[in-house]
Amino acid sequence: MKKDIEIPKVEGVYVAAVKVFNKDLNVDEWNAYIINDKDIDLEMVLIVSKGLSKDKKTAVMRHKLEKLPAKSFAKIEYLQDEVLALVNTFEVSFFEDNKMFDKSFVFKSNTINEKAYQPIPTMGVQGVLVK
Template identity: 65%
Template structure:
């Protein structure tokens, strides 16, 4: 029965969109990161990203990480600025111990911009953070 299914709440795992300088191409790039601010490692992390609006939809991007150590972060993808006019979702599933966790992070259209930057945990940079 549905009432018997317990879905644990995700805490301490964030998605950040960071504007950073690319030394190789000499450009300012926007990159998406997953951050594990917990005191436990995450295992088998699956991330599915896509962008959408009323008239447009991007292709679906999938990424798998075998492990994300405690108090660490990993780059998910480079994001083109044209995507910021769309709603961008990051569906994240992972195992913590024997429990599976799942959460969808939504960056609404036009919310990723330089005016929305704030400190990002563990990274010592500023970015657009979704908790």
């Protein structure tokens, strides 16, 4: 029975933490983004995010995008400096060609920093990427 269940592998979808300049507050801040590097639109994208450590945890945040077009990205949420020391998890579910996909993207504690910069697909910037 379990062997008959097909769990499709998620490819070409990423979560990235990118430091951007907030003109209104005149500060640099970290934001989490979902990236669709595929040539097909994603539909009904659901994202559940949370941060955890041994003795701390954040509130669970839920986000929904009706559609994430091919080769595009969308901001998920602002990441406060205090949560960068936590393990930050983004559970992402979406439909592609009427098939449901699901993947957990995890930033380990203290890995969101400028030393971990790498090129971010589709966005054309540097940041911290989870595949």
